[in-house]
Amino acid sequence: MTSMEKRLHKELQLLQKEPPHGVKIDVESIHRNLTEWIVDLEGAQESLYRGEKFQLLFKFGDRYPFDSPQVMFIGNNIPVHPHVYSNGHICLSILTDDWSPALSVTSVCLSIVSMLSSCTEKKRPPDNALYVKTCSKNPKKTRWFYHDDEV
């Protein structure tokens, strides 16, 4: 087993044992393909996204956890949020520049739920139309500018 596989198995174990509130994983599908996880997220109770269900796709490269995973929203409910593009890409610094190998699937999910929770007005990023037309399929290839820490 490579160190990436070992670490992912470890995370899977922990997530099964103590799943954080509103985060659900399909263990069967992960056992079939360890490098791509689909995680079900629920909007937090006290947020604008209460009762909404979302899906996140995680893709892990063979240098995980030294390299951050690719993380994006998939499915037919992409949250309407100033940092989430309509193609599912998320502008969140811990997914690229501020990644640390001590972060995990759980902590990324919790950061995303908290990012959604602090939103006060549901709207798309101002450059959504242009970005979605011109971006790469891999959100990690985007040079993000993290200009706003408030939401």
Added chain:
Amino acid sequence: MGNCLKAHNNDDISLLRGNESSDVLEQPSGPPPPYHHEPSQRAQLYYPSPNVSRPANQLTEEEQIKIAKRLGLISHLPTGIYDGTSKKGKECAICMCDFNVGENLRILPCMHSYHKECIDDWMMRSFTCPSCMEPVDAALLTTYETS
């Protein structure tokens, strides 16, 4: 003769020249070469910045110096053998495995400790503690200045 370091390209020697030839630094530095993913050469990849990886022969002079300095700084950080006491923490936050007695650890100035291989791999990309994000080199430089 007598160079026991295996050089993968003839440019490695430029690391030894230091500042004496300033003209070398004025080479036009075009755009970085395209990224090629070659799993077979993975062990030789260097990370001049966290999101940039290149084999040694494609590094600019500036990047080679940066990496050499980083290797030097890493070697100054204390290491230790895990003896089962919980003072140094019980788990490596990078591989998420418990420390086993006898394993090699490296202790950062913020007192977080990791398996030596795990943290050295990370510090070749970023000089921050994965757990508290404390910059490692700032603390090291203060140590140098006060001692």
